[in-house]
Amino acid sequence: MTSYDAIIIGTGQAGPSLARRLAGSGMKVAIIERNRFGGTCVNTGCTPTKTLVASAHAVHMARRGNDYGFSIGGEIKVDMKRVKARKDYVVGLSNSGVERSLRNLENGHVYQGHARFVSPHEVDVGGEILSADGIFINVGGRPAVPSIPGLDKVHYLTNSSMMDVDFLPRHLLILGGSYIGLEFGQMFRRFGSDVTIVEVGPRLIPREDQDVSEAVAGFLGREGIDLRTNAKCLSVSLRDGEIIMKLDCDQGSPEVRGSHLLVATGRRPNTDDLGLDRAGIKQDTRGYIEVDDELRTNVPGVWALGDCNGRGAFTHTSYNDFEIVAANLLDSERRRVSDRIPAYALYTDPPLGRAGMTEAEVRRSGRKALVGKIAMEDVSRAFEKGEIDGFMKVLVDADSKKILGASFLGTSGDEAIHCVLDTMYAKAPYTVLQRAVHIHPTVAEFIPTMLGDLSPLS
Numbered sequence: 001m002t003s004y005d006a007i008i009i010g011t012g013q014a015g016p017s018l019a020r021r022l023a024g025s026g027m028k029v030a031i032i033e034r035n036r037f038g039g040t041c042v043n044t045g046c047t048p049t050k051t052l053v054a055s056a057h058a059v060h061m062a063r064r065g066n067d068y069g070f071s072i073g074g075e076i077k078v079d080m081k082r083v084k085a086r087k088d089y090v091v092g093l094s095n096s097g098v099e100r101s102l103r104n105l106e107n108g109h110v111y112q113g114h115a116r117f118v119s120p121h122e123v124d125v126g127g128e129i130l131s132a133d134g135i136f137i138n139v140g141g142r143p144a145v146p147s148i149p150g151l152d153k154v155h156y157l158t159n160s161s162m163m164d165v166d167f168l169p170r171h172l173l174i175l176g177g178s179y180i181g182l183e184f185g186q187m188f189r190r191f192g193s194d195v196t197i198v199e200v201g202p203r204l205i206p207r208e209d210q211d212v213s214e215a216v217a218g219f220l221g222r223e224g225i226d227l228r229t230n231a232k233c234l235s236v237s238l239r240d241g242e243i244i245m246k247l248d249c250d251q252g253s254p255e256v257r258g259s260h261l262l263v264a265t266g267r268r269p270n271t272d273d274l275g276l277d278r279a280g281i282k283q284d285t286r287g288y289i290e291v292d293d294e295l296r297t298n299v300p301g302v303w304a305l306g307d308c309n310g311r312g313a314f315t316h317t318s319y320n321d322f323e324i325v326a327a328n329l330l331d332s333e334r335r336r337v338s339d340r341i342p343a344y345a346l347y348t349d350p351p352l353g354r355a356g357m358t359e360a361e362v363r364r365s366g367r368k369a370l371v372g373k374i375a376m377e378d379v380s381r382a383f384e385k386g387e388i389d390g391f392m393k394v395l396v397d398a399d400s401k402k403i404l405g406a407s408f409l410g411t412s413g414d415e416a417i418h419c420v421l422d423t424m425y426a427k428a429p430y431t432v433l434q435r436a437v438h439i440h441p442t443v444a445e446f447i448p449t450m451l452g453d454l455s456p457l458s
Helices: 014-024 039-043 046-063 080-103 179-191 210-222 315-330 359-365 380-385 413-425 430-434 446-451
Strands: 002-009 029-033 108-112 115-119 122-125 128-137 141-143 171-175 194-198 226-228 232-239 242-248 255-258 260-263 267-269 302-304 343-346 352-356 369-375 391-397 403-409
Touching: 002 014, 014 029, 014 080, 014 128, 014 315, 029 128, 039 046, 039 080, 046 080, 046 179, 080 108, 171 179, 171 242, 171 255, 179 194, 179 210, 179 343, 194 255, 210 226, 210 391, 210 403, 242 260, 343 413, 352 413, 359 391, 359 403, 369 446, 391 413, 391 446, 403 413, 413 430, 413 446, 430 446
Parallel strands: 002 029, 002 128, 029 108, 128 302, 171 194, 171 260, 194 226
Antiparallel strands: 115 122, 122 128, 141 267, 232 242, 242 255, 343 352, 352 403, 369 391, 391 403
16 A cells, blocks of 8 residues: 555546645645546547637638638638647647646656545555545546437447547537537538537527527527427437437427437536445435535545536636635635636637526526626627627626626627626626726627616516
8 A cells, every 4th residue: 555645536627736736735646547637628628629619710711701801712621630630739738738747746646547446545546555634536527428219329429539530520410409519510510511409408508598599599500500409319220321310309300310420418427436435425316426615525535626526517617626625725715616606608609608697597586687788799899800699698686786697699708708707706896897998899898888778687
């Protein structure tokens, strides 16, 4: 048995930063990674997908040359091998950077292999037992695959295996009309694939307000993506070299067919083969590790960070998990998950930036609220860029004047949303942001204008 002060299982967004802080404080730290360094974000999530989104955007803008007064002549040709090579280059820099920094970490030792608990403070890695008073679980998640008749008989892709695609699918079927499905759907439509997105719910991205869902469906439809909502998938089969998906839906054909299938129906935590039962660590019914407001499990000296704890599932929330644990352990501060304001983005083009409550959540709360909304076509910066899809919407508590939430769907919406988010963290009334003087011409300059024209949420 080898003893350490701390063991970190997994090198996703929270793990490496925590390892550096703990090792920097003088602790002897073991870092365990079973696969690729950097976790989901670096290898199969944010970094590669946003690199692909950038390539798809460049192709799309080249095709729009006439809108901007130029022509490049001829057909726009996409070389998917070069697109993938560019993605691999960007990913490789991040992946190797994480691994190099951990292997060179003073007071740190890297183990490559699958970690399994053998007791509350002992972990087996490849037959070697490691022990520590502090163990930090950062194992992330993986694609969740639904139980659909015939799915096990056809080859299908997930967001992870999509990273190996270096060809153009003739017709990409996507099961799941939420964040992953929509990003890949628009991306590959712009590369040149026919795309059909099948969503079992009544509308796309059901987590968002209906006006957001309708606007996203609008611009995806205009790009030629076939959208099938309220579609219950009954079975999947292979016929004449094509993938056939039979549906039960209100409108459209009872079956769709394509050359390739992407299953984009959510994520699940990588907790089912960690030996958590031998450590007595509690999980919820979905497999997520239960944690308190400071990310401690029910077992003293064991924490869970990142996607495996079900408290965020974003890169930025995973990093904030590290900040919370490090502050509480090393900085004599009290930081809590409950202090975090929900915020995230959907990286379609245009993107959606979200902060705080949706309009539907505000309505359900029963509080008296005000709402402001402006179409992107009325935002001069968006109009000048020729990117007028979407809108900005903000919700305010009528009594306290605090901002409750916002949805910014439009060009630079994923950046402009931070004006609202920072005001929310400052716990300042909306009038502070309303009276701010923003730079012209920007998208953010219309936030004060929008806040100056609030009306009761009816």
